[in-house]
Amino acid sequence: MTIAKKSSETTATGVTQPNRARRSLVGAAAISAVGAGLGLPLVAQAQGAYPNRPLKIVIPWPPGQATDLVGRAIGMGLTKVLGQTVVADNKAGAGGTIGTDIVAKAPADGYTLLAASAGPVSVAPLLQKTPYDVSKDFTAIALTGLSxxxxxxxxxxxxxxxxxxxxxxxxxxxxxxxxxxxxxxxxxxxxxxxxxxxxxxxxxxxxxxxxxxxxxxxxxxxxxxxxxxxxxxxxxxxxxxxxxxxxxxxxxxxxxxxxxxxxxVNIPGFNLGAWAGLMGPAGLPADVVDRLAKAMRQVMQSDELKELFMRIGIEIDFREQADFLKYLEATRVQFTDVIKRNNIKLEGT
Structure with missing residues (x-):
C-alpha cells in the first residue's frame, strides 16, 4: 500500500471500550485538560498562509469511542499550536468507512483531516469493496499511537x-x-x-x-x-x-x-496493534503536510495528552509520514497474508 506522500504523488477498529458512557465522561474531562494545559506556543501566522481559517477533523466513529477521544484531543492540541480552531466532526457508520470516505473526497487543501484508524484503512479494503481506494485517496500525515x-x-x-x-x-x-x-x-x-x-x-x-x-x-x-x-x-x-x-x-x-x-512464546516480529493516526485527502501540498507534522509533534509532547492516551489504553507512538507509511505497508502485508491463509471472507462478499 502506497498512500499519497507529501506532494500530489500518490502512494491498519477503531478501538472498542467497555463502559462507554463512564469512560466518555472521563475522556471528556481529560480532553479539556489537554486544551487547557497544553502550554505550547502559538505558531505565528507570518510563517505562512496555512492555516488561515478553521480546520475540521472527521471522526468516523461515535462519540466516546477511543478514536473519537483521540481525535478530539488532537484537535484541541492543534487549535492551540496552529492558532486556528480545529472542529471535531463525527461521521459514524459502516465500520468507519462513511467518515473515511468523506475525507477521501474532500478538497486537498488541509482543512479537512481524518482521525484515521486500523479498521477502515488497514482492514476493510482487504475484505470488501470500499468507496475509496486506500492506495490513491489519502495522504498519510502522522501515526499517533497504538493500542x-x-x-x-x-x-x-x-x-x-x-x-x-x-x-x-x-x-x-x-x-x-x-x-x-x-x-x-x-x-x-x-x-x-x-x-x-x-x-x-x-x-x-x-x-x-x-x-x-x-x-x-x-x-x-x-x-x-x-x-x-x-x-x-x-x-x-x-x-x-x-x-x-x-x-x-x-x-x-x-x-x-x-x-x-x-x-x-518466541515469535519474533509479531507486532500488531490497533493504530490511530492523522490523514488527509490525496494530494496535500508538501508544505501543508510539513506544517501539520510539526504541529503534531508539539501536540504529542503534552503531558495531558499522554495521560489521556494511557487512560484509554493507547501508547503514544508518534511517527511522521515516511515511518507511518512503512508501518501501514507492514500491517497491510501481514493482514493480507492472514486473510489468504485462513480464507477469511465477510458475509455477502
Missing part, C-alpha cells in the same frame, strides 16, 4: 503463562475456542495471525462487537481472545481476566506486567 492486543483468558483457564497456554492449545487441536468482535474485524485478524504463527488450531466464535465477545470469555463460555488493551485491561486489573501476553513486539506501558508475545 496493543492482549491475550486474555478466564482466571480459571489452566494455563498461567503464555508459554503454558501455547503448549496446552497446541496439544489439543480444535478443543479450545477463541472469541472475536466479528469475522474480519481487526481483532479477528490479530488472533488468526497469532494462532498461525504458533500452529495453534482453535475454533473461532465471532460476535457482534468486543463487549459480547469479552462477556463470554469472562463467563468461561469461550476460552480466550485477543482484544485491545482499551477493552481488556479494566478486567485484567480487577482480576476478572488473566492477561498472558501483548501483541506489540517490545511490550507496552499500557499493559504493565504483561510480557510481549514475541518474546514470551
Amino acid at each position: 496493543p492486543y492482549v491475550l486474555v483468558t478466564n482466571p480459571n483457564f489452566p494455563a498461567k503463562t503464555a508459554a503454558e497456554f501455547v503448549k496446552l492449545v497446541k496439544a489439543n487441536p480444535d478443543k479450545y475456542t477463541f472469541a472475536t468482535s466479528g469475522t474480519g474485524a481487526t481483532a479477528h485478524l490479530v488472533a488468526e495471525a497469532f494462532n498461525a504463527a504458533l500452529g495453534l488450531k482453535a475454533v473461532h466464535v465471532p460476535y457482534k462487537g468486543s463487549s459480547p465477545a469479552l462477556a463470554d470469555v469472562l463467563a468461561g463460555r469461550v476460552d480466550y481472545c485477543l482484544e485491545t488493551a482499551a477493552a481488556t485491561m479494566p478486567f485484567v486489573k480487577d482480576g476478572r481476566l488473566k492477561g498472558l501476553g501483548v501483541s506489540l513486539e517490545k511490550g507496552s506501558i499500557v499493559t504493565p506486567g504483561i510480557p510481549a508475545l514475541a518474546t514470551a
Whole structure:
C-alpha cells in the first residue's frame, strides 16, 4: 500500500471500550485538560498562509469511542499550536468507512483531516469493496499511537503463562475456542495471525462487537481472545481476566506486567496493534503536510495528552509520514497474508 506522500504523488477498529458512557465522561474531562494545559506556543501566522481559517477533523466513529477521544484531543492540541480552531466532526457508520470516505473526497487543501484508524484503512479494503481506494485517496500525515492486543483468558483457564497456554492449545487441536468482535474485524485478524504463527488450531466464535465477545470469555463460555488493551485491561486489573501476553513486539506501558508475545512464546516480529493516526485527502501540498507534522509533534509532547492516551489504553507512538507509511505497508502485508491463509471472507462478499 502506497498512500499519497507529501506532494500530489500518490502512494491498519477503531478501538472498542467497555463502559462507554463512564469512560466518555472521563475522556471528556481529560480532553479539556489537554486544551487547557497544553502550554505550547502559538505558531505565528507570518510563517505562512496555512492555516488561515478553521480546520475540521472527521471522526468516523461515535462519540466516546477511543478514536473519537483521540481525535478530539488532537484537535484541541492543534487549535492551540496552529492558532486556528480545529472542529471535531463525527461521521459514524459502516465500520468507519462513511467518515473515511468523506475525507477521501474532500478538497486537498488541509482543512479537512481524518482521525484515521486500523479498521477502515488497514482492514476493510482487504475484505470488501470500499468507496475509496486506500492506495490513491489519502495522504498519510502522522501515526499517533497504538493500542496493543492482549491475550486474555478466564482466571480459571489452566494455563498461567503464555508459554503454558501455547503448549496446552497446541496439544489439543480444535478443543479450545477463541472469541472475536466479528469475522474480519481487526481483532479477528490479530488472533488468526497469532494462532498461525504458533500452529495453534482453535475454533473461532465471532460476535457482534468486543463487549459480547469479552462477556463470554469472562463467563468461561469461550476460552480466550485477543482484544485491545482499551477493552481488556479494566478486567485484567480487577482480576476478572488473566492477561498472558501483548501483541506489540517490545511490550507496552499500557499493559504493565504483561510480557510481549514475541518474546514470551518466541515469535519474533509479531507486532500488531490497533493504530490511530492523522490523514488527509490525496494530494496535500508538501508544505501543508510539513506544517501539520510539526504541529503534531508539539501536540504529542503534552503531558495531558499522554495521560489521556494511557487512560484509554493507547501508547503514544508518534511517527511522521515516511515511518507511518512503512508501518501501514507492514500491517497491510501481514493482514493480507492472514486473510489468504485462513480464507477469511465477510458475509455477502
